[in-house]
Amino acid sequence: MRSLSTSLLALALLGASAEAQIFQFTIEQSASSYTWSGTTSLGPLNGNPSNSFQVTGTAGLILGGGGNPVGSGTWQEADMLVTPNLSGVVPNPLPLLPPLATVDVTNMRFSITSDPFSVDSMGNFSTSSVLEVISGTLTVTPLVGGQTVTDLTGTLGPASPTSGTVTRNGSDLDFVSPMNTFFDFTDPTSGISATITLVGTTTAHYTCATPANYCPVTPNSAGSGAVIATSGSSFMSDNNFALSASGAPANKPGIFFVGPNQVSLPLGDGIRCVGGAIKRLGILISNGSGVFNQALDFNNLPSGTVIIPGVEQNFQCWFRDVAAGGAGFNLSDATNAVFCP
Numbered sequence: 001m002r003s004l005s006t007s008l009l010a011l012a013l014l015g016a017s018a019e020a021q022i023f024q025f026t027i028e029q030s031a032s033s034y035t036w037s038g039t040t041s042l043g044p045l046n047g048n049p050s051n052s053f054q055v056t057g058t059a060g061l062i063l064g065g066g067g068n069p070v071g072s073g074t075w076q077e078a079d080m081l082v083t084p085n086l087s088g089v090v091p092n093p094l095p096l097l098p099p100l101a102t103v104d105v106t107n108m109r110f111s112i113t114s115d116p117f118s119v120d121s122m123g124n125f126s127t128s129s130v131l132e133v134i135s136g137t138l139t140v141t142p143l144v145g146g147q148t149v150t151d152l153t154g155t156l157g158p159a160s161p162t163s164g165t166v167t168r169n170g171s172d173l174d175f176v177s178p179m180n181t182f183f184d185f186t187d188p189t190s191g192i193s194a195t196i197t198l199v200g201t202t203t204a205h206y207t208c209a210t211p212a213n214y215c216p217v218t219p220n221s222a223g224s225g226a227v228i229a230t231s232g233s234s235f236m237s238d239n240n241f242a243l244s245a246s247g248a249p250a251n252k253p254g255i256f257f258v259g260p261n262q263v264s265l266p267l268g269d270g271i272r273c274v275g276g277a278i279k280r281l282g283i284l285i286s287n288g289s290g291v292f293n294q295a296l297d298f299n300n301l302p303s304g305t306v307i308i309p310g311v312e313q314n315f316q317c318w319f320r321d322v323a324a325g326g327a328g329f330n331l332s333d334a335t336n337a338v339f340c341p
Helices: 004-009
Strands: 023-027 033-040 043-047 052-064 072-075 079-083 086-090 101-114 124-142 148-151 160-169 172-186 193-207 212-214 227-231 242-246 253-259 261-267 270-275 279-285 292-295 312-320 329-338
Touching (some): 033 086, 033 101, 052 172, 072 124, 124 172, 270 312, 270 329
Antiparallel strands (some): 023 193, 033 043, 033 052, 079 101, 172 193, 227 242, 253 279, 253 312, 261 270, 312 329
16 A cells, blocks of 8 residues: 555656746727827828727736735737728828828737836836837838838837836726837838827736636545635735635545646546646645645745746645545546736
8 A cells, every 4th residue: 555655756746936927918999099190201291081099909918916916017028909000191392282102001010018117006107118010011102203112020119118007906907008109110212211109008908717627527435526626816915715625535635736737647546637847735634524625825835836926827636545446546626727916
């Protein structure tokens, strides 16, 4: 018969640290409106028919805890699509004559990156950010000469002061950031140079997901199998997240363990569905109803256990089950969680 410590070694518990992950906020198009203005080497650039647009897509943020609930952040890997396309004309100073040039920017997507910033207790932050065009086409049609088409990919704006808020609304994180920036371009054929200034606000939301179970349930000596469940909040700042596993044999030792990966490997009389850098959360004894309970104190995790906001975590319960014969131990199903700050 295997000892408890020998059986636990079968989990192949490994040590490693997790890396911060990006929260992909969904941009609210109707609340993310901008205006643009432009000047060129030939004169002012006037919108045709307007100087307004919206953005849609995603805004990527690395977020840290220690605040209310966010204590720090970095804006990066945004993918923001300009809609509709930008179109303008350089008016002819002579009345009734055609414009000196038309300028069209089509299918433009841009990204925003920022310096790391701190977030105060009210959710306010200030930082410096840079706009980069990640796709888009510039078409210049001068009054005299042929039309030219230029790929704007890689065009950078200058570092610009940026502020905003990251706040919690129920299970959502809300991100609001006004922006005032510009980028320059030069048409290589006509020699027309221009500056386009963008002024507006990006509003985006991230919903902190509810943990979801996966992995087959395998029968044990107590019945059809042990099922894992969670309670409390997925916000680490609430610090009330808890695990339970019901349907296990009564009054038996077991553990919950956590890892970053989902796998499917036979182990004992069950299936191990958590892999990667696995960490044990401490030895427990099931109660008289065959239930294991484990509260997770994010401020006092077991040695070597690191849980970072935005990094996927998977939990499973291992327990002794000599009465079932076989290997003498089994597992519950598993659950997946991504924690918010």
